[in-house]
Amino acid sequence: MTADAKTPRERYRQQVREEVKQRAWEQIAGSGASALSLNAIAKQLGMSGPALYRYFANRDELITELIRDAYRGLADAFTAAADASAVAGEAGGPRIAALARAMRGWALADPHRYFLIYGTPVPGYHAPQDITEIAGEMMSVLLDACAAAGPEPAASPEGAAFEGHLAERRAWAGDRPDVREPALRLALAFWSRLHGVLSLELAGHFTGMGLDPARLFEAEVHTLSAGRAG
Amino acid sequence: MTADAKTPRERYRQQVREEVKQRAWEQIAGSGASALSLNAIAKQLGMSGPALYRYFANRDELITELIRDAYRGLADAFTAAADASAVAGEAGGPRIAALARAMRGWALADPHRYFLIYGTPVPGYHAPQDITEIAGEMMSVLLDACAAAGPEPAASPEGAAFEGHLAERRAWAGDRPDVREPALRLALAFWSRLHGVLSLELAGHFTGMGLDPARLFEAEVHTLSAGRAG
DNA sequence: TGTACATCAGTGAACGCGCGTTCACTGATGTAC
DNA sequence: TGTACATCAGTGAACGCGCGTTCACTGATGTAC
Numbered sequence: 025m026t027a028d029a030k031t032p033r034e035r036y037r038q039q040v041r042e043e044v045k046q047r048a049w050e051q052i053a054g055s056g057a058s059a060l061s062l063n064a065i066a067k068q069l070g071m072s073g074p075a076l077y078r079y080f081a082n083r084d085e086l087i088t089e090l091i092r093d094a095y096r097g098l099a100d101a102f103t104a105a106a107d108a109s110a111v112a113g114e115a116g117g118p119r120i121a122a123l124a125r126a127m128r129g130w131a132l133a134d135p136h137r138y139f140l141i142y143g144t145p146v147p148g149y150h151a152p153q154d155i156t157e158i159a160g161e162m163m164s165v166l167l168d169a170c171a172a173a174g175p176e177p178a179a180s181p182e183g184a185a186f187e188g189h190l191a192e193r194r195a196w197a198g199d200r201p202d203v204r205e206p207a208l209r210l211a212l213a214f215w216s217r218l219h220g221v222l223s224l225e226l227a228g229h230f231t232g233m234g235l236d237p238a239r240l241f242e243a244e245v246h247t248l249s250a251g252r253a254g
Numbered sequence: 255m256t257a258d259a260k261t262p263r264e265r266y267r268q269q270v271r272e273e274v275k276q277r278a279w280e281q282i283a284g285s286g287a288s289a290l291s292l293n294a295i296a297k298q299l300g301m302s303g304p305a306l307y308r309y310f311a312n313r314d315e316l317i318t319e320l321i322r323d324a325y326r327g328l329a330d331a332f333t334a335a336a337d338a339s340a341v342a343g344e345a346g347g348p349r350i351a352a353l354a355r356a357m358r359g360w361a362l363a364d365p366h367r368y369f370l371i372y373g374t375p376v377p378g379y380h381a382p383q384d385i386t387e388i389a390g391e392m393m394s395v396l397l398d399a400c401a402a403a404g405p406e407p408a409a410s411p412e413g414a415a416f417e418g419h420l421a422e423r424r425a426w427a428g429d430r431p432d433v434r435e436p437a438l439r440l441a442l443a444f445w446s447r448l449h450g451v452l453s454l455e456l457a458g459h460f461t462g463m464g465l466d467p468a469r470l471f472e473a474e475v476h477t478l479s480a481g482r483a484g
Numbered sequence: 485t486g487t488a489c490a491t492c493a494g495t496g497a498a499c500g501c502g503c504g505t506t507c508a509c510t511g512a513t514g515t516a517c
Numbered sequence: 518t519g520t521a522c523a524t525c526a527g528t529g530a531a532c533g534c535g536c537g538t539t540c541a542c543t544g545a546t547g548t549a550c
Contacts, residue, residue: 058288143374220450
């Protein structure tokens with residue numbers, strides 16, 4: 025009953041599913057996610073259109089699977105970066121910077137995969153719960169790094185008020201009393217700032233301006249990680 | 255030859271064009287930009303499909319027009335907010351905060367319009383030059399506010415190095431020697447941070463977490479505008 | 485080891501659909517004398 | 518003011534296309550005795 029104990033048929037099934045998804049990604053890279061066509065994928069695989077219905081119930085299931093894989097990939101990239109950082113003896117700011125760079129590297133490796141998660145939302149689409157859980161897993165790795173960086177409580181009254189708000193809305197961080205509000209705040213800044221600079225880069229808004237996206241990204245990383253314990 | 259000296263036919267033409275665009279927006283709001291269909295728009299307007307070709311050369315021209323209008327709208331919102339802020343006697347931080355809130359208000363009024371500019375890029379699409387110019391006009395209003403806020407040069411070596419990079423890549427700011435590098439830096443932070451928090455909000459990533467997007471936005475506005483001359 | 489049966493991958497035809505776009509045409513509106 | 522002509526909005530038919538999906542079927546692979 026282990027994952028390896030598969031019949032040849034099951035193994036083959038899974039292999040074809042993977043090939044279908046790979047072609048799907050190629051198609052998305054070429055013409056966008058909305059243009060994804062089951063028939064076109066089948067043709068590229070040398071089979072007839074209806075054959076794909078042996079592997080996916082319909083088009084929506086394939087897309088959901090792609091989104092799930094995208095989340096899974098980003099979560100794994102985060103985990104791998106955190107582990108490597110730990111092995112290297114980093115913590116605090118350097119650990120946060122490592123996560124940031126892992127995020128950018130993952131996004132640059134396949135921008136369409138990134139946009140499938142964080143791009144224009146598909147009207148009417150709601151991610152199934154297991155995908156939400158993967159997103160939570162990702163956030164958990166980030167929260168570990170942020171908590172370990174020992175961020176100071178906000179100095180300004182506005183900042184303190186914001187942390188008060190976060191104290192009331194802690195559900196998204198899971199049941200983790202060790203993660204204090206300054207860490208929540210740092211994690212949210214990490215997420216939204218890096219997403220901001222990264223999505224502008226991936227969409228090409230900087231290249232038209234003659235700016236170097238890598239330096240803009242590093243500048244934001246610096247604001248998040250500089251002077252943190254580690 | 256003024257804009258008002260229009261023949262009735264020209265006036266009617268323009269009016270129908272506007273109606274077409276309005277229906278196009280409604281359709282985008284309902285099923286996304288990629289599902290925009292000329293035939294469906296025509297049906298909603300009570301005319302046959304081919305009739306639209308009297309008003310738009312093809313589907314691409316209509317989409318480009320929508321994108322142009324979106325940029326125009328955001329630029330106008332910026333200008334209006336800057337003017338109102340000036341009338342109110344604000345400058346520095348408050349002026350920057352006013353621009354930020356104008357940006358959010360504009361985006362919330364029609365999220366799809368926002369995503370048409372800043373969402374997932376359409377593969378192969380390149381905006382015509384006049385659209386780039388509108389983007390520059392928008393940036394110019396932002397730069398005015400940033401320069402007037404008198405931001406201090408970066409304190410850290412990394413920050414200084416970044417400003418050195420910006421000094422070499424000033425083309426996007428136009429020929430404006432009055433705008434120093436700290437102002438460029440502030441404008442880029444404004445743009446990327448607010449886009450980050452705003453696009454996560456519009457895509458619904460916060461609501462699932464139980465967070466209040468308005469407070470997250472204001473927290474970022476605070477980092478950009480607090481303690482600035484004004 | 486061989487036979488009988490069940491499982492399942494893949495095919496080809498078909499359904500209904502909506503798309504963008506072209507074309508030749510009708511009929512109303514505007515213009516010139 | 519009236520007539521002749523040009524302009525132009527809008528129609529309906531048609532083209533070719535690709536889509537998602539269903540269905541009844543063939544043939545290969547695996548399973549049970």
